[in-house]
Structure formats: structure tokens, C-alpha cells
Amino acid sequence: MKKIVGFGLAAAAVLLLSNGAAQVTSRRDEPGARTARREDPEARTAAVIANPPSGWTTPVNISNSPAWSGLPMVAADNNGKAYVCWEEWYGNVGAPRAMAFNTNYSGAWGTLDENFLAYVAIDDVGYPVVACDPADGTGYLAYHDGDFANANMEVVFVEYTQGAKTWEGYVSLSPGASDYANLAVDPNSRVVYLMWFDDLTGRDIFELGYRWRDPATKTWSSGSIVPVFLGRSKYWRDMVIDKTGTAHLVFNLRSPTEVFYTKNPTPQNESTWTAPVSVSGNTDRDWAQPRIAVDNAGDVYVVWYANTGGYETATEEVWFRRTVGGVWQSPVNLSNSPGRSEGCVIAVDPESKDVYVAWHELTEAASWEVYLRMFTDQSGGGKAWGDIYNMTNDAAHSAEPSLRMDPQKGLHLVYHDYAGANQEIFYTQKPGIGPPLNIAIDSTLNSAEDQKTNTLTWAANPSNASLSITNYKIYRKKAADPDSAFAQVNQVSGTTFSYADTGLESAGRYAYRLASVTSAGAEGQSATILDKPGVFAPTGVTLTTAANKVLFYEIKDNTITFAAHGFNDPADVAGYSIYRKKAKDEGAAMELVGSTGASVLSYKDAQIKGGQKYAYAVKTKFKDGREGNFSAVVVEK
Ligand SMILES: [Ca+2]
Ligand SMILES: [Ca+2]
Ligand SMILES: [Ca+2]
Ligand SMILES: [Ca+2]
Missing domain, CATH: 2.60.40.10 (Immunoglobulins)
Structure with a gap:
């Protein structure tokens, strides 16, 4: 397989910076500026609720900047902290433009950090994406920019350690134009995967190139590609890594624009990507912008948008499709509205398989709003798609949602809206269930030294003050076993803050997770805590x-x-x-x-x-x- 990195730069002379401009529709082709499309023949069946569902916090302006703030994206860590990137435009094409980053890892939002683009002569530069380490407060930002030293478009990677920039540099470094970054982090190994489109051959054929970074050494792998549809450009990919380390990837081909899915159980081996499967059929669009989420069983959940009545001529709808036990289910039209429905994003509860989809919709009141629709438990049993919630509901242009669920089941939503005449980035969340805090384990042996007792202690999480925590559950596995071996050993009441786990193998080592459990049975699980070795007598x-x-x-x-x-x-x-x-x-x-x-x-x-x-x-x-x-x-x- 042809490697990306390590190509000589001799070929770069033919690949001028403007190569990237041919790939996407104009940046200023904002949703509100397009011509109206004809009405959908179907009537909407879901009601639109004028407000967010209960539990969502009041939106906060986290850009708070004089420039035009747009195209936000959010990531969330195991502690329910959010990491957000977006663009800051100080004028039209040609004016300064920055890729911004902010986080509330410390408990409060900081001030935006701006990474100014080197190359602002075209609009198709930037497109920032964000990701984060699961637990240590590190945020990752990537975007594409001109590298004038090499006269080439390259992908920039920036690392923020607890809010402060600690690394930045070009990571693509190929002779082809490299653009449209995507970041995915393995939730267990913490390996960061950076993927992008690369015009490897200089003929405007964009292959999916990727590298990964070792979390301990912080060194990048050599370049790999996803060897599917070689010789045909693949666009707008989204990739997630599940808890077993399997990569799940969606992208669209063009002419016709169709969404495909492939996965790789060993993504550091580029030969193990599966044969792509069509997810959408012909979307009759230029771009379908698929997004993907995955559950703990490895089932995937994909959204995209498509036209219903011919190429770019009819009403847009948000479509959803999932696998159950690896088998693709029928597509569902989630928006099903006469208005335009675009920019869909998805989050999934990996345990309960609840699904959350947001998009922006041109409403009958001629306002763009961010909508949220949820697939959750119904009072009569089973799960179903519910009504649609208007998360913004103001007269201004509200659009470009990005949605994530953290491992405590907190939901994080960012979008752009207006503060007066200024376009800003807003953040709102539905907090998850905080795990028990200050977890400590004391390990002792009985006098015969043939049994070990692990005594666990913890404290209530103040972030659960508005919840009813009825129980704490104790999960255990042998320390050397995979996380899938965690099993519940017991539970105690919500007013008990210690547990003695007795009768263990005296020389064994054990790992624990504790979960706060609400009266509704939902859990906020802690990180893994290792017990101590037994102290054996001489x-x-x-x-x-x-x-x-x-x-x-x-x-x-x-x-x-x-x-x-x-x-x-x-x-x-x-x-x-x-x-x-x-x-x-x-x-x-x-x-x-x-x-x-x-x-x-x-x-x-x-x-x-x-x-x-x-x-x-x-x-x-x-x-x-x-x-x-x-x-x-x-x-x-
Ligand atoms: Ca602003
Ligand atoms: Ca390049
Ligand atoms: Ca629609
Ligand atoms: Ca609005």
C-alpha cells in the first residue's frame, strides 16, 4: 500500500494551494442564502415543542468575540467536561481567520484561543474539528491550512493540555493537497487518529489518509490510507472508535452522492478495512455529510441528509439508519417536514442505545432553528422516536449543531446563534450522572493470608445534587482482564459510602468501578480504580x-x-x-x-x-x- 508520509516533495510544485478550492461548495453558501426548495409531499408526523426538553442548561456564549463565530464542534470527556472548536472570521475571504478552541475542563469556560490561518485567500481552508483525551484534560484541534514552505495544503494538529497549547504542527505532510481533518480517540488506548482527504496523485482524487499518535511517546505513525474505492474521491468522512478499538467510518462518494460505511477492528492495519456498504443510496445532493455514533455492542448509528424529489431540487430531510446485531435496519426520515432540514449530528447512549439527533431546520416562521429528536424509552414500553424539540427558538439564524454524549451520559450541544448582530457559539448541556468521588481502596489479608479484603470508600458527587441517587453499584474484574470482564459484585444504598469486598484471592489483583445509580436506574460510572497488593508477612x-x-x-x-x-x-x-x-x-x-x-x-x-x-x-x-x-x-x- 502506498504510504503518504515520506513522499519526496518534488511533486509538490504542481500542487498549488488553491487545489483545495475545487472540493466544496462555496463557504458563503449559507443555508439562509439558498433558493427555497419545493415542499415535501409528506406531512410531518412529530409535533414540534417550542422549548428544549427538561434538564438542559441555559445556553452560554462561549465565543464572546467581535468576529463572526461559526462552524462549531464539541467533544466531551469521561468527567463530563467539554472541548469546543469553531471558526472566527474577521471579514470575508482574504481577511484574517482563526481556528478557535475553548474548554470548561477546569469547571468554568476559559477565554477562546485563536490559531490564525496562514492562508486566507480562499474560503476552503480551516474546517476545524475537536476531540479530547478520555480523562486527563487534553483537548485536540485539527484543521487544514496552507503550508507556504512546501506550497501545499496540510492538516494542522494542535494539542491543549488543560487549556494551554502544548503542541502544534503539520501532520499530513504529503505532496498532495491534504484537507478536511477528522479526529477520533480510542476510549481505552487513548490513541488519537487523525484522518483527512489527500490528493495523493495530484489529479484531484482524494483518498482517505490517516495517521495515529501514541499517547505515551506522542509520536505519529507513518501515513496509511483507507483502501476502499481507490481512485474515487471520498468526502465528508466521520470516524469513531468503539470500546474494543474498532474504527467505524462513514463517508460519501459523489456523482451520485451516496453514503458508505466501512469498519476496521485493527485500524493500525490498513489492510483490515471491510468492504464498504451503501447506507443511504443516492441522496440526490452534492454533499450528504454523514455522521456516525457507536454503542458498546459495536452497532452503528448514522445520520445524513438527502433530497426527496430529485437532484438538489426538493425538500431536504434528515435520515437515520442503524445496525442491530450488525444488520442494517430500514432508513427513517427523522425531519419529514416541508422546510429544509440540514446539518444533522448524532449521539448515542452506548449502553441503553437511546439516540439523540440534532439538525438545523428552516421553520415555517422563516427562522433557522436547531432541532433535537430523541429515540428513548416510552411509557408503554419499548423505545420510539419522540416529538421534536426546538433548542433555540429565536428570531435569529440558529444553526450548525454539534452534539456529543459523555460516558456519564451527559449531553453536550453547541451551535451558532446571535448575540445582537454578532454571530456567536453557544453551549448547552444536559448534565449526566456524576460518578462517586474520592474513591479509595484499602487492601488487607486475613491472618492465614489466604484471603484478601478490599475495603472501598467514596464520597457523593455534588454534581448529582438535583438527582435522586438511590444506590451505588460496585463492579469488579481481575486487574489483568479486559474491561468487558467487569461484573457487578454488589450494590449499597445511596447513603452508604463504603463497601468491604471479602474472600478474594490473597495474591490476586482486582480493578473496580463504582457507579452512582439514580432512582430511574441510570448509572454514572467511575473510571477504573486498581486495588493494592496484599502485604504478605515474612x-x-x-x-x-x-x-x-x-x-x-x-x-x-x-x-x-x-x-x-x-x-x-x-x-x-x-x-x-x-x-x-x-x-x-x-x-x-x-x-x-x-x-x-x-x-x-x-x-x-x-x-x-x-x-x-x-x-x-x-x-x-x-x-x-x-x-x-x-x-x-x-x-x-
Ligand atoms: Ca463572535
Ligand atoms: Ca499535503
Ligand atoms: Ca425537511
Ligand atoms: Ca433562530
Whole structure:
């Protein structure tokens, strides 16, 4: 397979920056500026509710900038924090233009950070996308821009560590025009995948190129391509990585514009992409802009928009299609309205398989609004598509939604709307269920050292103040097992904040997740917490007594020797504590008399006055501060 990266730049001379301009319709072809299309023959069957559903927060202006703010996208992490990118236009084509980033990882929204484009002479530059690490506060931004040093269009990658920019650079670095980035993060391995269109051959044929970045070394792989429909341009891809590491990808071909799906269980091997499957049929559009989400079973959920009455001539509708057990179900027309319905995005609850789709709609009141439709549990049982909620409902142009669900089942929506005459980016969320906080595990062994007890403690999450948390569930797996091995071991009431997990293998290592559970049974699950190793007592304890004959046995030295327990990891051991008591006082407590370092396996209890006999026992001390059980007791003869 032809690699992208490593091509000599000799071919670049023929690929001028303006190559990218041929690919998309004009940037200023805003929804509101297009000619009206004829009415859909079908009447809408869902009602439109004038407000958001309950639980959504008041929208916040997170751009708050003098420039024209548009094309937002949101990502969300395991802690329910959001990472948003968008564009800042300081005028028309030719004027400065910045790719903006903001996050509320710290608990409050910061100020936008702007990455100004080098190349602003055409409109088809930028198109920022955002992603985030699952848990550590790192946000990722990518977009395409002119690289004047190489006279070529390249994809730029920017890393923000807890809100501060920590890396930026060109990542595509191919001789072909490289544009329209897509970011996807593996939720377990944390590998970042960056995909883009690349005109590898310089003939305006755009292949899907990609690289990935190792989270530990932060080095990028060499270039790969998705070898499907080679020689035909593939556009507007969207990719997600499921919890098993499988990549799921949608894109559209053109002429006719049709949405296809392919997946790859091992996306770091470009030869394992599956044969593409048509999802949409002919959309009768120039661009269908498919979006994809995936559940924990690996089933996929795709939305796109299509025309119903011929090529770019009829009413647009938002279409939805899913797989169940890997089998594609019939498409569903979610908008089904006389007005234009565009810009659809999707989020899925990976456990319950609830579906959330947002799009922008030209309403009968001649206003663009962001609509939300949900596929959720119905009172009579089963799931169904409900009514449509108008998330914006103002006289201004409200459009370009981006929607994500975080692992706590919080929903995050961004879109553009107006603050006076200024176009801004707004953020609203439906908070998820916060996991228990301050989770700690103490691990102890029984006296026979054949069973381990893990005592878990935690605290309520204040973000759940508006919810009724009725229970906490405890999930456990062997530490070395995959996450799919997590199983519930018990649950306690919502007012209990500790749990003792007993009878475990003494030398085993275990991993836990705790979940806050609402009265409705929904869960907010914590990250994985590892237990501690058991502290095993030293073995083979012996005692020798050396008397000082000169003093007629009046003074003696007792030397205790012992062996390290083979179940203790030497890296964990800080040393040993030596205890003694008078041999005749059977009921007395052992008292600490001394200690040794981890590599010293004997202790001399020196200069003991004669006549008194002692009993000794030794404990292992761990670097985390824990001391294990007493070893076998040795008694002076
Ligand atoms: Ca603005
Ligand atoms: Ca390039
Ligand atoms: Ca419609
Ligand atoms: Ca509006």
C-alpha cells in the first residue's frame, strides 16, 4: 500500500494551494442564502415543542468575540467536561481567520484561543474539528491550512493540555493537497487518529489518509490510507472508535452522492478495512455529510441528509439508519417536514442505545432553528422516536449543531446563534450522572493470608445534587482482564459510602468501578480504580541467641533472620518491622523494637540483660505505608 508520509516533495510544485478550492461548495453558501426548495409531499408526523426538553442548561456564549463565530464542534470527556472548536472570521475571504478552541475542563469556560490561518485567500481552508483525551484534560484541534514552505495544503494538529497549547504542527505532510481533518480517540488506548482527504496523485482524487499518535511517546505513525474505492474521491468522512478499538467510518462518494460505511477492528492495519456498504443510496445532493455514533455492542448509528424529489431540487430531510446485531435496519426520515432540514449530528447512549439527533431546520416562521429528536424509552414500553424539540427558538439564524454524549451520559450541544448582530457559539448541556468521588481502596489479608479484603470508600458527587441517587453499584474484574470482564459484585444504598469486598484471592489483583445509580436506574460510572497488593508477612523466621560468656550469660544478643515473601513485589517493599514481647507473657501485645531496610533480612536485638527470654515476630512494611500481618512467632529457648 502506498504510504503518504515520506513522499519526496518534488511533486509538490504542481500542487498549488488553491487545489483545495475545487472540493466544496462555496463557504458563503449559507443555508439562509439558498433558493427555497419545493415542499415535501409528506406531512410531518412529530409535533414540534417550542422549548428544549427538561434538564438542559441555559445556553452560554462561549465565543464572546467581535468576529463572526461559526462552524462549531464539541467533544466531551469521561468527567463530563467539554472541548469546543469553531471558526472566527474577521471579514470575508482574504481577511484574517482563526481556528478557535475553548474548554470548561477546569469547571468554568476559559477565554477562546485563536490559531490564525496562514492562508486566507480562499474560503476552503480551516474546517476545524475537536476531540479530547478520555480523562486527563487534553483537548485536540485539527484543521487544514496552507503550508507556504512546501506550497501545499496540510492538516494542522494542535494539542491543549488543560487549556494551554502544548503542541502544534503539520501532520499530513504529503505532496498532495491534504484537507478536511477528522479526529477520533480510542476510549481505552487513548490513541488519537487523525484522518483527512489527500490528493495523493495530484489529479484531484482524494483518498482517505490517516495517521495515529501514541499517547505515551506522542509520536505519529507513518501515513496509511483507507483502501476502499481507490481512485474515487471520498468526502465528508466521520470516524469513531468503539470500546474494543474498532474504527467505524462513514463517508460519501459523489456523482451520485451516496453514503458508505466501512469498519476496521485493527485500524493500525490498513489492510483490515471491510468492504464498504451503501447506507443511504443516492441522496440526490452534492454533499450528504454523514455522521456516525457507536454503542458498546459495536452497532452503528448514522445520520445524513438527502433530497426527496430529485437532484438538489426538493425538500431536504434528515435520515437515520442503524445496525442491530450488525444488520442494517430500514432508513427513517427523522425531519419529514416541508422546510429544509440540514446539518444533522448524532449521539448515542452506548449502553441503553437511546439516540439523540440534532439538525438545523428552516421553520415555517422563516427562522433557522436547531432541532433535537430523541429515540428513548416510552411509557408503554419499548423505545420510539419522540416529538421534536426546538433548542433555540429565536428570531435569529440558529444553526450548525454539534452534539456529543459523555460516558456519564451527559449531553453536550453547541451551535451558532446571535448575540445582537454578532454571530456567536453557544453551549448547552444536559448534565449526566456524576460518578462517586474520592474513591479509595484499602487492601488487607486475613491472618492465614489466604484471603484478601478490599475495603472501598467514596464520597457523593455534588454534581448529582438535583438527582435522586438511590444506590451505588460496585463492579469488579481481575486487574489483568479486559474491561468487558467487569461484573457487578454488589450494590449499597445511596447513603452508604463504603463497601468491604471479602474472600478474594490473597495474591490476586482486582480493578473496580463504582457507579452512582439514580432512582430511574441510570448509572454514572467511575473510571477504573486498581486495588493494592496484599502485604504478605515474612517467612522462615528463626532466632539464634549468642551469649557473652565473659559476663557469665548476663548479656546476650538475639538475632532474628527471615525471608522475603515471594508474593510481595520487591518494588513495593520498604523494609521490615521487628516486634517482641516477653516470652512468659502470653497475652501481652508485641512491641516494636526495631526495623530493617528492604534488603536486610536479619535483625540483632543486642545487649539484652540475661535472665529474660523473648518472643519475636516480623512484619513486612510497604512503601505505601501499610504493614502486613505478623509472621510466625519465634520464642527464645
Ligand atoms: Ca463572535
Ligand atoms: Ca499535503
Ligand atoms: Ca425537511
Ligand atoms: Ca433562530
